Amino acid sequence: MNLKLMNRQLKSHSLLFILLIIATLLFLLYLRIQPELTYDFSPLFDGNKYSNAYKYFSGSTPNYSVPFPFHSRILVPFLASLLPVDTITNNFHIINYIFVLASIIAIYGLWRLLGISNGYMMTGFFWLMVHWSGLIRYNIFDPITVDVPIYFFQALLLIIIIKRKLWWLLILGPIATLQKESFIGILFIVLLVSIFKKSYFNYSFKEISLLAAALVISILSKEVVNYYFLPANPDKNSLIVVLFHIKESIIHPFRLIRWGVGAFTAYGPLLLLSIWVSIKNKSINANGWYLIALSGLYMAYSLLAGSDFTRIALLGFPYIMTWILVQTKEARGFLFKISFIIGLPLLKLFSTIPDPAVSGWNSFNNWFPTFANPILVLLWLLYAVLCVLIFWITEKKLSRLP
Numbered sequence: 001m002n003l004k005l006m007n008r009q010l011k012s013h014s015l016l017f018i019l020l021i022i023a024t025l026l027f028l029l030y031l032r033i034q035p036e037l038t039y040d041f042s043p044l045f046d047g048n049k050y051s052n053a054y055k056y057f058s059g060s061t062p063n064y065s066v067p068f069p070f071h072s073r074i075l076v077p078f079l080a081s082l083l084p085v086d087t088i089t090n091n092f093h094i095i096n097y098i099f100v101l102a103s104i105i106a107i108y109g110l111w112r113l114l115g116i117s118n119g120y121m122m123t124g125f126f127w128l129m130v131h132w133s134g135l136i137r138y139n140i141f142d143p144i145t146v147d148v149p150i151y152f153f154q155a156l157l158l159i160i161i162i163k164r165k166l167w168w169l170l171i172l173g174p175i176a177t178l179q180k181e182s183f184i185g186i187l188f189i190v191l192l193v194s195i196f197k198k199s200y201f202n203y204s205f206k207e208i209s210l211l212a213a214a215l216v217i218s219i220l221s222k223e224v225v226n227y228y229f230l231p232a233n234p235d236k237n238s239l240i241v242v243l244f245h246i247k248e249s250i251i252h253p254f255r256l257i258r259w260g261v262g263a264f265t266a267y268g269p270l271l272l273l274s275i276w277v278s279i280k281n282k283s284i285n286a287n288g289w290y291l292i293a294l295s296g297l298y299m300a301y302s303l304l305a306g307s308d309f310t311r312i313a314l315l316g317f318p319y320i321m322t323w324i325l326v327q328t329k330e331a332r333g334f335l336f337k338i339s340f341i342i343g344l345p346l347l348k349l350f351s352t353i354p355d356p357a358v359s360g361w362n363s364f365n366n367w368f369p370t371f372a373n374p375i376l377v378l379l380w381l382l383y384a385v386l387c388v389l390i391f392w393i394t395e396k397k398l399s400r401l402p
Contacts, residue, residue: 262309268343
């Protein structure tokens with residue numbers, strides 16, 4: 001009887017096993033074909049900062065010399081320093097691979113919890129695993145990074161909230177904050193939504209208190225790290241960074257077009273379709289408030305917390321793609337398929353990200369809406385407009401069918 005039950009459970013999760021195998025094969029494939037970034041080519045690459053943290057934790061350097069905001073992101077460099085492999089790059093590859101699998105498991109669990117169909121799941125995971133700036137390819141190109149675990153932690157957060165196991169946030173919050181301080185903003189938004197939409201969730205005072213406690217503990221964990229691991233440039237802080245990007249957007253308004261195109265290249269026509277459906281269908285369920293708020297937060301992060309719009313927008317995948325899949329369930333299936341198909345060119349399936357040390361800056365920059373030639377950015381924008389036009393024409397024709 002137990003064996004039959006186990007077999008049933010294994011069959012019910014066969015899609016997950018397939019996804020993990022595909023992820024492993026893709027990871028191995030891109031290890032072979034995707035060139036790695038030459039970090040020595042420019043001191044501006046983020047990996048150079050994480051490399052300094054790694055060297056400190058592995059005992060190679062006696063002093064901790066890492067600038068803000070990289071100085072507080074100690075979790076991944078510390079874990080990588082514990083591995084007995086020969087090179088820093090290989091150690092980070094191992095940590096990244098572990099969290100690739102963990103992220104897929106967590107996102108799969110989240111989507112199962114929300115009742116997303118297998119077909120929609122496969123679409124979402126395909127996008128995540130093969131997008132040039134997604135979970136695997138970009139992090140093999142730029143392996144000395146702390147970004148990969150964020151997919152796991154963010155999906156886990158939503159699972160905890162949906163299942164109302166809020167005690168776990170007291171553990172998850174500070175750990176995820178040691179990976180990246182952006183998690184504090186996520187907890188803050190969750191707390192705000194929970195307070196202002198309390199009637200939707202029927203939260204008790206104890207549950208709201210747990211959310212507040214998770215936020216406070218996470219902030220304290222960051223302060224402790226700041227105390228023991230001082231930034232090399234103590235004159236900088238998050239407010240200065242945000243104000244700088246606001247100023248840049250005011251002085252250079254074309255930056256806002258780059259940002260919009262960056263979001264489009266991150267999620268493609270599926271994002272536009274979900275917005276299209278949301279405008280037509282104004283009802284929002286309880287979980288939808290979290291998804292909208294957290295998706296909006298990550299879109300704001302992509303504009304105000306850095307310059308690589310596409311990559312930062314994709315870091316919000318557990319929220320934004322979940323919202324996309326939930327919303328597009330209300331769309332006609334044909335529209336969903338069209339959106340996916342016409343978005344495939346944005347994935348750059350048959351290309352590899354160029355190393356600027358080999359190809360030069362122009363070739364590298366044109367992959368990123370933040371840095372690309374303005375004409376190329378406007379062509380991407382035109383492509384987005386054409387996608388909306390395709391939705392409108394397709395829906396008009398479908399509405400005439402009996």
